[in-house]
Amino acid sequence: MSFAEFVKESAYINGEWVTAASQETMEVINPADGSFLAAVPDLGVEDATRAIEAAEVAFKSWKKTTAKERAVILRRWFELITENADALAELLTKEQGKPLREAKGEVLSCASFFEWYGEEAKRTYGETIPSNMGSTRLLTVKQPIGVVAAITPWNFPISMIARKAAPAIAAGCTIVIKPAEDTPLCALALAALAEQAGVPAGVINVITTKRPIEVGRELCTNPIVRKVSFTGSTPVGKIILGMSAQTVKKASMELGGNAPFIVFDDADLDAAVAGAIASKYRNAGQTCICTNRIYVQAGIYDEFVARYQAVVEGMTIGSGMDADTDIGPLINAAAVNKTDGLVKRALEEGAELKVGGDRHPAGDRFYQPTVLTNITEDMEIAQAELFSPISTVFKFAEESEVVERANNTPYGLAAYVYTRDVGRVWRVSEDLEYGMVGVNEGMISNELAPFGGVKESGVGREGSKHGMDDYMELKYICMGGI
Numbered sequence: 296m297s298f299a300e301f302v303k304e305s306a307y308i309n310g311e312w313v314t315a316a317s318q319e320t321m322e323v324i325n326p327a328d329g330s331f332l333a334a335v336p337d338l339g340v341e342d343a344t345r346a347i348e349a350a351e352v353a354f355k356s357w358k359k360t361t362a363k364e365r366a367v368i369l370r371r372w373f374e375l376i377t378e379n380a381d382a383l384a385e386l387l388t389k390e391q392g393k394p395l396r397e398a399k400g401e402v403l404s405c406a407s408f409f410e411w412y413g414e415e416a417k418r419t420y421g422e423t424i425p426s427n428m429g430s431t432r433l434l435t436v437k438q439p440i441g442v443v444a445a446i447t448p449w450n451f452p453i454s455m456i457a458r459k460a461a462p463a464i465a466a467g468c469t470i471v472i473k474p475a476e477d478t479p480l481c482a483l484a485l486a487a488l489a490e491q492a493g494v495p496a497g498v499i500n501v502i503t504t505k506r507p508i509e510v511g512r513e514l515c516t517n518p519i520v521r522k523v524s525f526t527g528s529t530p531v532g533k534i535i536l537g538m539s540a541q542t543v544k545k546a547s548m549e550l551g552g553n554a555p556f557i558v559f560d561d562a563d564l565d566a567a568v569a570g571a572i573a574s575k576y577r578n579a580g581q582t583c584i585c586t587n588r589i590y591v592q593a594g595i596y597d598e599f600v601a602r603y604q605a606v607v608e609g610m611t612i613g614s615g616m617d618a619d620t621d622i623g624p625l626i627n628a629a630a631v632n633k634t635d636g637l638v639k640r641a642l643e644e645g646a647e648l649k650v651g652g653d654r655h656p657a658g659d660r661f662y663q664p665t666v667l668t669n670i671t672e673d674m675e676i677a678q679a680e681l682f683s684p685i686s687t688v689f690k691f692a693e694e695s696e697v698v699e700r701a702n703n704t705p706y707g708l709a710a711y712v713y714t715r716d717v718g719r720v721w722r723v724s725e726d727l728e729y730g731m732v733g734v735n736e737g738m739i740s741n742e743l744a745p746f747g748g749v750k751e752s753g754v755g756r757e758g759s760k761h762g763m764d765d766y767m768e769l770k771y772i773c774m775g776g777i
């Protein structure tokens with residue numbers, strides 16, 4: 296299919312392409328230049344209820360399919376995404392803004408979740424437990440939890456859906472997806488390929504809306520929904536957890552982060568600079584595992600800052616569709632205003648500006664990649680989740696000191712450590728209060744490994760066999776009279 300064929304202007308409920316009951320629509324805009332891309336339905340609560348009820352009906356038959364039958368469909372879905380990767384990447388860049396090569400990487404990552412979970416569906420083994428009585432036998436089975444509601448963000452508009460839809464559907468659940476209001480087109484494109492792959496009506500539903508509060512409330516309070524899976528900010532995650540508690544839904548939360556990136560004197564400096572750049576500037580800094588605070592040991596601090604600054608000065612800013620672009624636009628004007636406010640207040644508080652520090656002439660959604668030093672932990676910029684192309688660099692002296700400073704945040708998603716000392720690798724990895732640690736590696740996310748956070752960064756894991764367990768209930772069966 297071509298890029299234009301993927302631009303769907305309907306929502307997808309019960310295997311049908313539909314308008315809103317109210318007939319209202321919302322515009323999707325290209326963040327690079329503000330141009331109009333599409334008008335999609337702005338669904339309301341009654342549409343959301345219809346989607347939930349369709350998913351409930353579909354669950355009755357989908358849960359009875361064999362893992363092998365589900366695997367065949369997921370494999371076909373994976374192949375279709377892969378075959379259409381270039382068109383989907385173009386859609387993603389035009390809708391979300393990231394450079395085209397990053398968009399292609401995200402599409403292929405999305406595909407890999409369907410491939411992997413199709414295979415994993417066949418391995419959701421239960422267990423037999425040696426009994427404490429001769430007359431009983433004890434065993435467990437894993438069963439799909441039921442109707443899932445997925446609420447997803449705009450920063451990875453296609454892969455964040457795959458991380459939820461692939462394990463859910465592989466497990467035998469059905470799903471209602473509410474994509475972010477800025478990026479509904481990738482979600483609809485994925486549904487179009489699901490339809491082609493043979494996913495039955497009602498198993499996947501995509502409800503586009505610019506009313507996240509009302510529609511979100513329905514998804515989180517309707518008793519038919521048995522599981523809510525959310526990726527987004529910590530404040531919204533807390534609201535969703537609270538609403539889901541009323542009917543005791545199972546919940547997975549992938550929330551915000553404040554990732555420390557720690558470079559010790561004995562690190563490979565080239566690798567550390569490259570890793571920090573890759574982790575910080577992917578998607579213009581708009582990822583939840585992006586480096587947020589760079590801690591560099593005193594002995595190599597000046598050298599690290601000089602090399603890091605030189606790389607940032609050489610970055611190309613522009614439309615994601617241009618082949619040489621390193622940094623695309625931020626998602627919307629509010630993101631640019633937030634970024635500029637953080638930088639300006641940090642400078643007032645005494646930060647030193649090394650590079651950037653202002654909006655970029657490429658357009659009103661662009662911000663210069665920025666490097667700030669002379670930061671202290673009490674500054675707002677050290678505590679906030681930046682979600683923007685700002686680097687903040689701190690100096691430290693001792694291992695125990697940096698671990699304490701790194702842990703001094705309510706967040707606990709990803710952390711990074713660069714050192715050649717194998718003892719230190721273990722000590723620091725174990726002492727960091729984070730769900731994921733990259734050791735001499737800045738790019739850690741893939742379908743094979745459990746992605747997720749501790750503390751206020753979330754609950755549950757996505758990817759790996761643990762990501763499948765989040766969509767299944769463990770049932771214990773006790774057989775007596777033997």
Ligand code: ADP
Binds near residue numbers: 446447448508512
């Ligand atoms: P981000 O900072 O990535 O925009 P948000 O947490 O605001 O993070 O948004 C992530 C997702 O949560 C989006 O799909 C958005 O529409 C949805 N959302 C925002 N507010 C609510 C809410 N009160 N209830 C349910 N969903 C919400």
